[in-house]
Amino acid sequence: MARTDDRFRSAYNTLLDICGSMGVGEQLPPETALADRMEVSRTIVRSALQKLDTEELIKWEGRRKTLIRKPEKKHRLALAESAPSTEELEQRFLEWILRFDVPAGTALNVAQLSRQFGVPAHSLQEFLASLSRFGLVERGQKGGWTLLGFTAEYAIELSEFRMVLELNAIRQLLAQAPDHEIWTRLEALKSDHEALKEDIETRYHDFSMLDKQFHMTINSVVKNRFVIEAQKVISLIFHYHYMWDKTFEQQRNAAAIDEHLELLNALLAKDSERSEAAAVRHLRTSKETLLSSLRDHKLV
Amino acid sequence: MARTDDRFRSAYNTLLDICGSMGVGEQLPPETALADRMEVSRTIVRSALQKLDTEELIKWEGRRKTLIRKPEKKHRLALAESAPSTEELEQRFLEWILRFDVPAGTALNVAQLSRQFGVPAHSLQEFLASLSRFGLVERGQKGGWTLLGFTAEYAIELSEFRMVLELNAIRQLLAQAPDHEIWTRLEALKSDHEALKEDIETRYHDFSMLDKQFHMTINSVVKNRFVIEAQKVISLIFHYHYMWDKTFEQQRNAAAIDEHLELLNALLAKDSERSEAAAVRHLRTSKETLLSSLRDHKLV
DNA sequence: GGTTTTGAATAAAATAATTAAAAACAATAT
DNA sequence: ATATTGTTTTTAATTATTTTATTCAAAACC
Numbered sequence: 323m324a325r326t327d328d329r330f331r332s333a334y335n336t337l338l339d340i341c342g343s344m345g346v347g348e349q350l351p352p353e354t355a356l357a358d359r360m361e362v363s364r365t366i367v368r369s370a371l372q373k374l375d376t377e378e379l380i381k382w383e384g385r386r387k388t389l390i391r392k393p394e395k396k397h398r399l400a401l402a403e404s405a406p407s408t409e410e411l412e413q414r415f416l417e418w419i420l421r422f423d424v425p426a427g428t429a430l431n432v433a434q435l436s437r438q439f440g441v442p443a444h445s446l447q448e449f450l451a452s453l454s455r456f457g458l459v460e461r462g463q464k465g466g467w468t469l470l471g472f473t474a475e476y477a478i479e480l481s482e483f484r485m486v487l488e489l490n491a492i493r494q495l496l497a498q499a500p501d502h503e504i505w506t507r508l509e510a511l512k513s514d515h516e517a518l519k520e521d522i523e524t525r526y527h528d529f530s531m532l533d534k535q536f537h538m539t540i541n542s543v544v545k546n547r548f549v550i551e552a553q554k555v556i557s558l559i560f561h562y563h564y565m566w567d568k569t570f571e572q573q574r575n576a577a578a579i580d581e582h583l584e585l586l587n588a589l590l591a592k593d594s595e596r597s598e599a600a601a602v603r604h605l606r607t608s609k610e611t612l613l614s615s616l617r618d619h620k621l622v
Numbered sequence: 623m624a625r626t627d628d629r630f631r632s633a634y635n636t637l638l639d640i641c642g643s644m645g646v647g648e649q650l651p652p653e654t655a656l657a658d659r660m661e662v663s664r665t666i667v668r669s670a671l672q673k674l675d676t677e678e679l680i681k682w683e684g685r686r687k688t689l690i691r692k693p694e695k696k697h698r699l700a701l702a703e704s705a706p707s708t709e710e711l712e713q714r715f716l717e718w719i720l721r722f723d724v725p726a727g728t729a730l731n732v733a734q735l736s737r738q739f740g741v742p743a744h745s746l747q748e749f750l751a752s753l754s755r756f757g758l759v760e761r762g763q764k765g766g767w768t769l770l771g772f773t774a775e776y777a778i779e780l781s782e783f784r785m786v787l788e789l790n791a792i793r794q795l796l797a798q799a800p801d802h803e804i805w806t807r808l809e810a811l812k813s814d815h816e817a818l819k820e821d822i823e824t825r826y827h828d829f830s831m832l833d834k835q836f837h838m839t840i841n842s843v844v845k846n847r848f849v850i851e852a853q854k855v856i857s858l859i860f861h862y863h864y865m866w867d868k869t870f871e872q873q874r875n876a877a878a879i880d881e882h883l884e885l886l887n888a889l890l891a892k893d894s895e896r897s898e899a900a901a902v903r904h905l906r907t908s909k910e911t912l913l914s915s916l917r918d919h920k921l922v
Numbered sequence: 923g924g925t926t927t928t929g930a931a932t933a934a935a936a937t938a939a940t941t942a943a944a945a946a947c948a949a950t951a952t
Numbered sequence: 953a954t955a956t957t958g959t960t961t962t963t964a965a966t967t968a969t970t971t972t973a974t975t976c977a978a979a980a981c982c
Contacts, residue, residue, distance in 0.1 A: 325935070325936035325938090325969090325970060325971050325972080326936080326937075326971080327970090327971060327972090329971080329972070330971075330972080352926080352928085352929090353927075353928070354926085354927070362972080362973090363972060363973040363974070364928090364973080364974085365971085365973060365974085366970055366972065366973085368929090369971090370930090371973090384927095384928075384979090384980080385926095385927060385928065385979095385980070385981085408761075416933050431962090431963070431964095432963080432964075433916055433962085433963065433964080434962095434963090442937070443714060443937090443964095444936070444937070447747075447748065448747065448751035449751070451747075451748040451749070451751040451752045452751045452752050452754055452755050453750055455752050455755040455756070455851055456755070456848065456851070457848065457851060457891075461708075463957090465943085465944090465963085465964055465965070466944095466963075466964065476847075479845075479846045479847055479848060480848065482846055483846055483848040483849060486781040486786065486787070486849075487786070488785045488792045539975095540949080545779075546779045546782055547757040547776075547779055547781060548756065548757070548780065548783040548852065549786075551755055551757060552755070552848065552852075601939055608768065625940090625941060625942050625943080625964075625965040625966050625967085626942080626965080626966075627941090627942065627943090629942075629943070630942075630943085640948040652955075652956055653957070654955085654956070654957090662943080662944090663943055663945070664944080664945085664957090665942080665943055665944060665945085666942085666943065666944085668942095668957090669942090669959090684950090684951080684956095684957075685950095685951070685952085685955095685956060685957060731933090731934070732934080732935075733933075733934055733935080734933095734934090742966070743935095743966090743967080744965070744966070765934090765935055765936075765972085765973090766934080766935070766973095822961085920968070923982105924981105924982090925977085925980105925981085925982080926971075926979105926980085926981075926982090927978105927980070927981085928977105928978085928979075928980085929977090929978085929979085930975100930976090930977090930978095931975085931977100932973100932974080932975075932976095933972100933973080933974075933975090933976100934971100934972080934973070935970100935971085935972075935973090935975090935979095936969100936970085936971080936972090937968100937969085937971095938967105938968085938969075938970090939964080939967085939968075939969085940965100940966085940967075940968085941964100941965085941967090942963100942964085942965080943962100943963085943964080943965095944961100944962080944963070944964090944978080945960100945961080945962075945963090945979100946959100946960080946961070946962085947958105947959080947960075947961090948957100948958085948959075948981105949956100949957080949958070949959090949962090950955100950956080950957070950958085951954105951955085951956075951957085952953105952954085952955075952956085
């Protein structure tokens with residue numbers, strides 16, 4: 323067999339639904355209409371009609387497609403569950419690298435990984451190709467793929483890149499008009515932080531989510547596809563590290579909240595110098611946390 | 623047939639060379655040594671030896687591989703010319719988009735493009751996947767690929783991204799020690815610019831190369847894989863536009879040289895404010911040039 | 923006669939199958 | 953005991969095959 327007929331199967335099922343909503347003896351719409359409605363090509367419509375004909379649910383003669391009897395549950399075709407999306411794959415892949423501390427230089431086995439992640443080898447290949455743009459993997463000379471990161475150097479460079487992008491975001495943010503929605507969002511973030519600070523001893527786990535939201539909000543003012551794409555990976559990696567680095571989590575998060583609040587206050591006061599200083603301070607802490615979590619993990 | 627035996631063929635030819643440098647009756651080195659020397663696996667060495675044996679160039683019994691007679695020209699295997707590298711493919715692809723002004727939203731046909739560029743469909747697929755990270759192409763819902771850029775919006779965002787990265791580079795550059803090699807390189811660039819300015823009326827075509835060198839030098843102080851990767855695409859796109867936008871080329875280049883010199887002088891004077899201002903001015907001009915060339919081209 | 927619909931042929935994309943190459947392992951000769 | 957070879961297993965690149973999409977001409981309907 324070559325490609326799957328998932329598309330045909332799901333189309334056939336929706337065609338059964340269409341038949342079900344019609345009366346016996348009625349005519350089915352033309353092929354083109356069905357194709358448009360079901361968002362598939364006419365080829366699929368035709369093969370589905372053929373099957374309906376052989377199942378004796380319709381009588382198909384030329385352009386006359388008459389419903390003979392209503393379809394029942396048994397007529398439906400079973401669907402294979404769809405493979406994870408690219409984003410899911412990305413998450414799973416990065417989680418695998420970070421969680422199992424896969425060392426730099428590891429040869430990646432497309433066949434095995436595709437089984438592991440439950441995606442066609444094809445998709446994984448494409449995914450690795452796209453990751454190669456972030457310097458996380460590389461094509462080997464003798465074929466195959468090699469994992470380059472995740473090293474301390476990678477983390478440093480990622481942090482620096484993050485700093486460049488985020489300082490730019492802050493400069494752009496401060497240039498927004500006073501009636502821009504960003505200001506109300508920052509106010510909301512501020513109260514969220516203050517609330518969490520109150521209950522830090524019990525709810526310190528919630529910080530991870532808040533941190534992600536915080537950085538996303540700040541970066542949301544930058545409407546640039548390159549920056550957005552880069553931020554996606556940055557956030558993913560930093561986020562995952564937060565997830566499983568549990569050393570001094572409470573103190574670390576308490577300190578981070580203060581740093582966030584400092585930046586939020588500076589931003590709301592529209593004090594650009596203080597904002598930049600606060601951002602630099604926080605991003606440096608973040609980088610150190612990332613690095614130390616890497617070191618700790620390497621010792622395990 | 624499955625994969626090509628190019629690897630075998632070229633290995634066989636180098637093995638012929640090795641035999642040619644030996645005397646008749648001598649023993650060939652062990653398989654592992656040959657494999658190391660030729661940078662292929664032992665499997666290939668063994669199949670090459672097998673062929674040498676059947677061609678009666680060597681006598682192969684156990685670990686005794688005796689050269690019977692010297693190989694001649696007729697024994698060499700013809701090599702298929704190798705497919706273009708990823709970088710070449712990237713260049714050709716971008717050139718194709720920019721040169722033929724392929725509109726945004728065009729469905730890309732992998733089969734046809736792979737023929738056009740003389741690469742396996744497979745490689746093209748991978749290449750498109752990697753380009754998707756730069757938002758230039760996208761996977762279609764019904765399969766296949768769609769070209770998203772190259773629109774004016776894309777150009778604007780690319781220019782802005784470039785501005786962010788290049789201003790960062792300038793800040794880093796100014797922080798370098800006085801004995802860093804960058805300063806002598808800047809001095810050299812300055813005289814190159816002055817020389818070209820003298821002969822601008824005859825040599826204005828040479829500016830394109832000098833521009834590329836100029837931006838590469840400035841960015842070379844940033845040792846960050848993400849920045850480097852991004853710069854590669856940026857430089858490629860800007861460079862190609864320079865290549866075929868011939869309107870007012872001479873005046874434009876003359877003006878750009880002055881902007882470059884202004885920045886170079888500010889940098890060499892280690893005047894950060896003047897440097898940033900000069901950089902912003904030049905990058906804005908660059909952006910306008912890119913945009914106007916896009917507009918002009920659209921009218922053709 | 924013109925429009926809509928269908929039939930059939932062609933092209934392309936996704937996946938399986940196939941083959942080349944690499945690596946791992948076991949056996950043998952030095 | 954070590955170096956080298958023979959054999960087997962795995963992996964990756966490419967072709968082949970099947971499903972799906974598209975195109976174009978013929979036929980049916982108004």
